[in-house]
Amino acid sequence: MRSGKLCGLAVVVALAATACGGGGGTDTGKDTGASGRGGSGFPVQIADCKGARTTFSSAPRKIVTSNAAALEMLLRLGAGDRVIGTGFPPGKGTLPGDLGARAQKVPVLGEHLIPKEKLLGSGADLYIDTFASMNAMGGAGDAPTPEEFGAAGIKHIYLASTACAPTAAKPQRDLSSVEEDIKRLGAVTGTSERADQLVAGMRAKVAAVRKAVGDLPRDRRPTYFFFDYDAGTKQPVAVCRKQVANAVINQAGARNVFDGCDGDFTPVSWEDVVSKDPDWIQLGVRNRGDAAATEAAYDQAEEFLKGFPATKGLTAVRKGHFLRIGSERTTIAGVGNADTVEQIARTVHPTRFKAAR
Template sequence: MNRGCPAVAGLLLANLALGLPITPVEAHPVTVQSCDREITFDAPPQRAASNDVNLTEMMLVLGLTDSMVGYTGISGWNKLDETMREGVAELPELSARYPTREVLIGADLDFWFAGWNYGMRVGGEVTPETLAPFGITVYELTESCIHIMERDRIAIDDMFNDIRNLGAIFGVDERAEGLIAGWQDELDAIVQAIPEGEPLRVFVYDSGEDTPFTAGRYAMPSAMIAAAGGRNIMDDVETSWTRVAWEPVVARDPQVIIIVDYGEVTAEEKIAFLRGNPALAELDAVVNDRFVVLDYVEATPGPRNIAAIRTLAEAFHGSEGLATERAPE
């Protein structure tokens, strides 16, 4: 069983907001695209919050803790690892799961970084439109836009886009571009080292026994799997994260299964379920014990995606030839 490299967390922590001086650039007003909206900022937000662990790490890696009053939606799903626990140590959690509108208003926010099914639900009480009258501007996670608009595809560039836009919003453009350049160099090195051949059939198992929760065509793992030389067997499901039936999983017979590790059910318990279910025990990946475990924060858009692609590439093809130097961040 393959596990994400523990050194990744250390590399990330070294570049979080902890003690890093960040000097904002006076480039406002700035306008950025957020899903199907353009939003303009006359000045950097001063009372910001983020939802979920991966979005919060984007804020941290840009050095924005001084501009944050808290975060939402992490501990309720047991998503805090030691890296994140240290990174948010001085910030309060405003809500353990999805916040109510009253919670966000009560915290006197002027900015919330969230997404559809990352803190907001389509038609719910907490949306960009319902928060705007209270002076709270919402920037939406690019991956989540598929829930409210048509998109062509998912790409690693979507994560870069969010980092770049956050950099512009908070006036730390140089920091954002430096991170993106480092990640792009590392990604290029990984992709160039992947041997030619037919992409491996890969299934993403997040959770669920009666029906599995998985990554569809527009979820970040589809782009990560493709970059690592595989193909998400659910890439014809026209959404991001969703539930499917087990029958198509069996019919498509994945050669590798990615286990998303978080919550009360451990990765080991998820693998035991797959091995113990007679309908799934004969899958190629199960028979050959080809499981790759990724933490939730690695499988969703955020700073750990590139290192996770390396983990996938090494699991798919073996580590020989893929041990290129990790780009400095």
């Protein structure tokens, strides 16, 4: 799934306003300190990238999410009991333990995009889009207009770290935009205290990686290619500097070979990949809902690179420098981004972690 060219909502709290930007900044919104579903911390004001604002006088009670990313955030925030439906549900095994079990209980309104009429008739008072491309629902019909959302009593917001990525002013090179999404959803749902805890946990994990890896200059970092196997093998699709994955790779002490391309995703050629000759390749595979099927997909991705004439001579391929890390926790915003930072760093900098013990 690719984010569209529309700029989503960059959520801000209270009267603070923010542009639709990428990573690298800090949350300019006011921390409400809200908890639970009560009135503490409200009203909360939401501004889109053009400055249009929506006010929440209380926490929403019936929420629909466009896909698993926003659903996972709400589950981790303790607001999962208010989710009445989702599109693009997480596959079985995508989320760990009890989190996954709770996600499986959420009604599925669409295995992919939620049909317009089903969304408008869901009874939701809040709809959270992960991507601005949800405004183009394809075969499911046209997306609801702001007037239709309003008539149905549904407020509509986006995860800014993904929806705003294509038109962001800055590259994403840290996880601040993801942290801001979590804090903003915490403010909107009245769970700011829990949001702060989640962000603190992410920061602690990334700080530990930074301590072990050190402040490596970019020219000394191992080069890294995210191979989006599910996007197809005929023409590779690169993650660019405004994509969440770029921040993940950067924080892990590696260097995305396509950090120079603008936007979030872009098609490239195999000649482009060969010219970069990456030190490491992540086999970007989406969870198949079955551990064996997912592992088989990783095998297929690796075998393709080993057998394809254009890639079999790459440094990473010759040395077997492959990382089997799911696409979702790399390219879509979530608490798991910090875990991916750690996993990549431990793989590409093993001696530094041994020295840090």
